[in-house]
């Protein structure tokens with residue numbers, strides 16, 4: 001089912017590549033414990049956690065924004081035909097591009113491609129395979145990358161991540177630079193009067209959220225500041241994939257506090273459908289300081 005949101009002047013459509021049980025809690029969250037999972041099983045299973053396989057339900061998806069007559073694509077999933085170390089991501093044929101086209105949008109219609117950060121599951125469809133070569137999927141788009149993020153991956157600091165996953169920068173990001181379609185921008189870059197980047201560093205050094213200021217409501221695409229609703233209950237849980245776990249923790253906590261205070265709708269990259277929801281502060285007697293409530297539509 002396609003999920004659409006209308007924020008007033010800005011519309012959002014989820015383009016889902018895959019959604020289902022993917023990672024064991026201990027594999028992604030080093031601080032998680034079987035006891036913590038058990039204690040939350042009443043709301044986790046089956047929507048957010050599959051007890052049979054001991055895997056968290058994770059969505060891999062893009063957000064397509066229509067804003068002021070332009071099409072902005074935020075993150076581009078894992079991609080098809082890519083050689084990756086993780087079997088779940090290797091040589092896949094999910095057909096994400098067909099799902100994008102089913103919404104009436106052709107690749108050449110995309111004006112701006114935003115990467116919240118340069119991880120394997122956010123840049124896959126930046127390129128596609130044509131006659132054995134990786135070429136930019138969106139030939140008329142400007143692809144935005146933050147200075148901080150590109151510097152990290154371009155230099156040696158990011159390289160262990162590429163060894164771990166397969167060289168996705170080589171097949172999914174460098175061809176964009178070679179084609180002259182890349183723009184390096186600040187972490188608070190304004191895309192138009194309603195859509196701008198907002199710094200959310202920690203998971204990676206140049207990680208950004210995307211803030212939408214519609215005439216009806218404000219929303220924040222929080223990228224990988226959160227991977228799972230469990231992190232609203234346990235904000236201290238950073239992932240094994242965070243470049244700076246402590247910085248990621250601080251960013252997550254300040255996002256939770258700000259969004260609980262002003263009621264901003266958040267859309268974290270990996271939350272399963274409908275993805276959008278609000279952070280609520282604990283009521284007296286609650287076991288956690290914050291929790292997350294889905295909002296089906298608006």
Ligand SMILES: [Zn+2]
Nearest residue numbers: 119121224269
């Ligand atoms: Zn991710």
